[in-house]
Amino acid sequence: MGKRYYLCTNRHRYSYLSLITDAYSRKIMGFFLSPTLEAIGCIRALKMALQNGGNKDELIHHSDRGVQYCSTDYVNMLVFNNIKISMTENGDPLENAIAERVNGILKEELLKTKYDSYEKAQSSIAIAIAVYNSLRPHSSCNMLTPDKAHLQQGSLKRHWKNYYRKEQGASKNSWQQEM
Numbered sequence: 001m002g003k004r005y006y007l008c009t010n011r012h013r014y015s016y017l018s019l020i021t022d023a024y025s026r027k028i029m030g031f032f033l034s035p036t037l038e039a040i041g042c043i044r045a046l047k048m049a050l051q052n053g054g055n056k057d058e059l060i061h062h063s064d065r066g067v068q069y070c071s072t073d074y075v076n077m078l079v080f081n082n083i084k085i086s087m088t089e090n091g092d093p094l095e096n097a098i099a100e101r102v103n104g105i106l107k108e109e110l111l112k113t114k115y116d117s118y119e120k121a122q123s124s125i126a127i128a129i130a131v132y133n134s135l136r137p138h139s140s141c142n143m144l145t146p147d148k149a150h151l152q153q154g155s156l157k158r159h160w161k162n163y164y165r166k167e168q169g170a171s172k173n174s175w176q177q178e179m
Contacts, residue, residue, distance in 0.1 A: 015118055017125060018042045020049035021102050023062070024156070026138050027146035028102065028129050033122050039071035046077060062086040064096055101140075105132065 018041045020030035030049030034041025046061075061083045063069040069087065078085055088096050107113070110128035115121035133146045139159040141149035149156060 013118075015121060016041055017106075018045035018068075019099070019102060020045050021099060022146070022150060023098050025144075025146045025149035025152070026098065026102065026141055027133050027150045031125065031129055033118070033125055035118060037068065039068040039074050042068045043074055043077060046074070050081060059083040060086050062088075062096065063099075064088050102132075105136070109136075 013035070016034050016037055018030075018032050018034065019028055021028050029052045030045040030047065032041045032044035032048065034044070059082070061078050063086075065087050068074060075085065106128060110131060111124060115124065135145060137143045137145055138149070140156070142152075142157040143159060144152070144156070
């Protein structure tokens, strides 16, 4: 999953954090803080993710329709590595919920919104991602850390309720019959 998040690294300058997250384990596999919105930041994050490896069979890269994810260089890198491409249709956050959740955890728990310098932001991000991957358990991964979940196989128990899922097998009139 690809997603970008911006933070202030000087008084009036923003930098953009690109993340590649494994949907199964929620592990951040690649990241790069870039001073611009150019595709190079996403490309560097994707390269890191590919170097960090794991199971490279049947990978699917899901992202929003950001111009950096549609760039020729980025798409060519996905195609060259036999990675299928999936993108949201409407930019709806529910269509990229895992990436939104990872961003939320980083923003709310592990990162500040402003840093005195780009270098301090880079250092803080590396530490935050190490903490996220190795110390923070996830309810989506049987309360394992992403590092531990990444070593698992098979289904991981989820310890949360899906409020968006429709009830299975309920007929249209079943609720009316109870009234």
